[in-house]
Amino acid sequence: MLCNRSVGIATLMTLCALPVICYTQAIATELGKNSEQLLYENDALGIKIVGPAGWFMSSGDKVQQIVPKGIGDITQVDAIRESVNKAGILVVFTPFGTPKEVNPNITLTREEIPEEYKAAYKTSLDVANANIITIKVVLKDFKFITEPTAVTIGGQEAAYFVWECTRSIGFLETRLRCAGYSILKEGAIYSLVFTDSADNFDNNAELFKSIVNSLIIL
Numbered sequence: 001m002l003c004n005r006s007v008g009i010a011t012l013m014t015l016c017a018l019p020v021i022c023y024t025q026a027i028a029t030e031l032g033k034n035s036e037q038l039l040y041e042n043d044a045l046g047i048k049i050v051g052p053a054g055w056f057m058s059s060g061d062k063v064q065q066i067v068p069k070g071i072g073d074i075t076q077v078d079a080i081r082e083s084v085n086k087a088g089i090l091v092v093f094t095p096f097g098t099p100k101e102v103n104p105n106i107t108l109t110r111e112e113i114p115e116e117y118k119a120a121y122k123t124s125l126d127v128a129n130a131n132i133i134t135i136k137v138v139l140k141d142f143k144f145i146t147e148p149t150a151v152t153i154g155g156q157e158a159a160y161f162v163w164e165c166t167r168s169i170g171f172l173e174t175r176l177r178c179a180g181y182s183i184l185k186e187g188a189i190y191s192l193v194f195t196d197s198a199d200n201f202d203n204n205a206e207l208f209k210s211i212v213n214s215l216i217i218l
Contacts, residue, residue, distance in 0.1 A: 040091040040108070046218030049108055049192075051093035052207050058092045095204075102174055102197040104204045106211070109191045118187055125150055127182040127189050128159035139165040145177065153192075154215040158183045164198055177201040179208060185217055 038051030051057050093106040113121055121127055128148040136142050145162040152158065162179045179201075180193040192215060194208035 038093060042090060047090065048216040050211055050214040052211055055093045055095050104196040106194050106208055111189050113187055113189060121184055124157055124159040124182050124184045127184045128161055131182060135165060139167055141166040153181055153212050156183050156217055179205065183217065190217060
C-alpha cells in the first residue's frame, strides 16, 4: 500500500497534542459547555454524535486554533507539521476537573484523502493501518493492545484498535493508551478516538464505548 504521512494527521493530533495543549481547567471553561446531554450536530457534513453526560464539549474550530501552535513540540517532521492545518477537528469531549498532565478526551475528526492516494484506501482497515504508520513515525514505543479489527458502529463499517505509545515533549515522557475507530466514507477519513494516560485508561473506557453507537455519518 502507498504510504502517505499526511493521512492520519487528525488521529495523531488527538493523541499527542490535544491532551497536553488544550485541556487545562481554564481552557475547558473558556471553550467548552457542559450539560446532561452533549449533542454535536453538523448539518453540512451530515454528522451527529452524543457525548458523555456531565463532560464538556468544545467545538473543533476553537480547538483547531490551539493545536497547531504546539505541534512543533511534538514532531519536527515537515510533512506532518504542514498537514496539521489541513486536518479537521470536529468536536472534542473532555471531563472537567483539576488540570493534570493528561486529561482524558474523546475526539471526532475528519480529513480528506489527497486525490492521488484515494485508490490506495479501499476499506476502513486500510485507513487504520495508515494511521498506525503515522503514529509510529512520531511517537515512541508503540504497541498494540488490540490489533485493528473490522466492526460496525452507528451503521457504519469501521476499524477498531487499541494501542499504547510514549509521547515526548522536551524531557517529559508520558505513556498514553488510545482506543480508536477509523471510518472511510466517500473519500474522507473519520476518526473517533479516546485518549488517556495508560494508568487511567480503564476508568473511562466503558464510558467511551457507551457513546460510540450514537455516531451517525450520513
